[in-house]
Amino acid sequence: MEGLRLTEYAGGGGCACKLPPGELDGLVGGLAEGPARPAAELLLGLAGGGDDAAVVALDGERALVTTADFFTPVVNDPYDWGRIAAANALSDVYAMGGTPWAAVNLLAWPRDLLPMEVAAEVLRGGRDVAHEAACHVSGGHSVTGPEPLYGMSVVGVVDRARMMRLDAARPGMPLTLTKPLGTGVLNARHKSTGEVFEQAVASMTALNRDASGAAVAAGIRAGTDVTGFGLLGHAYKLARASGVTVTLDAGAVPYLPGAREAVRDGFVSGGTRRNLEWVAPHTDFAGVPEEARLLLADAQTSGGLLLAGEIPGHPVVGEVTAAGPTAVVVRG
Template identity: 40%
Template structure:
């Protein structure tokens, strides 16, 4: 057995959601079909819209949500790795406007290289996050493999009329996000031994913050669309929302919030390699992003905040809901009629 103090991030080429397959490669994988998916009218949300989870209708007033999400270590602490991965998976259910019921764990562990007791700490971190939202970690599946991987498959419920997808935005809708950006930058600073203690604390704070407010957003008719910002960066998710709605997202670039300290690392050219992967995938569908601004737009987030499109008539009501739940959110732009670019930064 190797040194028990081994850094988990040594086993990660791309930390957290930054290890996602590149968008262009993923499209080629998903597009290479030799058979047609079975059509089922009860499958309300499937894989056609690149949404956060699948939704299956069980009755007139009940639908089941299912998601699966896992990744390689984003931090070296095993317990925090489990917490972050679990929070990220749980947030997919909340991003659909639903409520989680139970979860199953997914664990890959290099048992010959890393002490299996660290895997138990990862699981404990995941169990703790499930406990925080009041659900059991009911079971799971594990394998011995060369890379440590952890995540959850989460099952939840939602009323069919409360489902929020990433394609329901309407012209004029305001766009809010509920967390500042920069998790990928901070994770890279950690991996390079450049991160400050206070910045690491902020990274853990945001990466373990579950987007449970999404369940309350699901009850609001004036919330037209919702998604969580993860590995494709805010630009990628804006493109998905705009394409799904046939609109253009007009973003006030200066309004994008960054986690405190992130700008300092960007100025030192400390950010994930996958930032360029996202830029290469989405730059052709955007305009107005200049120079190093691409980092904040394309930084891969792990358990990033919710991005919400709301009817502007209800802006005060929405902000009142945020205040009641002590939930921060930033207004970053609006959806306008479709133009040549899916995302326009002004």
């Protein structure tokens, strides 16, 4: 597998290949929440503002969290891609304050173009990260496809009284970000040049488990993970669901080494530009330059958590305020 450029087999890369957020809003906006006579109570779904996972009541204290996530190769190394995709899928459960229990693989493979041995490395990477999370991996589903896709469907459990959600942010709460931004622009550079950014791989393969646990212990009940819609997009979704304004301090947001240089050199994905176009009508940028706007909208893969609250060891990047003229305000 030496010299393999896995990203060359994909039109997009990681969470940057998501459908544009505005189009996605229109696509799911008219869907019904469930059957006329559901077998269990749906605690969170489409009506909650687009939370990271669906949550269904198990009993008076616990609820089931279910999610699925998959994408095209974001790096050239198949084992690392598997690890990143698994961490990204598991993150949806952590974003709700839950614990992943079991996962199944989702795989599409161009078997006439890429050896099955490469697919085996992808699955091995996913398994290893799931096992790191103490989550079972059992089987899954695979199809032949024109480009490689990999991810997981994950089921977990959450304490109903301690669940995190999009619509629970209130004025006066600080905003914490648990991973630096920049994976999108660094992945775009990696796809174009083959240059490996170990700091980006380390960030994308890191589980959000500890940050989630710290948030739940601190009593935080509002949050989301930062993935394909960028920090701005996910901040907007949080503000919209909670009926508040989210104010971000651009100077307090951490970035991976090399991220700013990647933007200046033009390694910006179409997904990032679509994110910025989507949030711009709902954002007061107060003179913040284009480079900073693109970084704040950068389509992240397996990003950190954006929390309405504060936990030790992670930067506060803004605050929740009462609803104003725009859903998001960015201070320089």
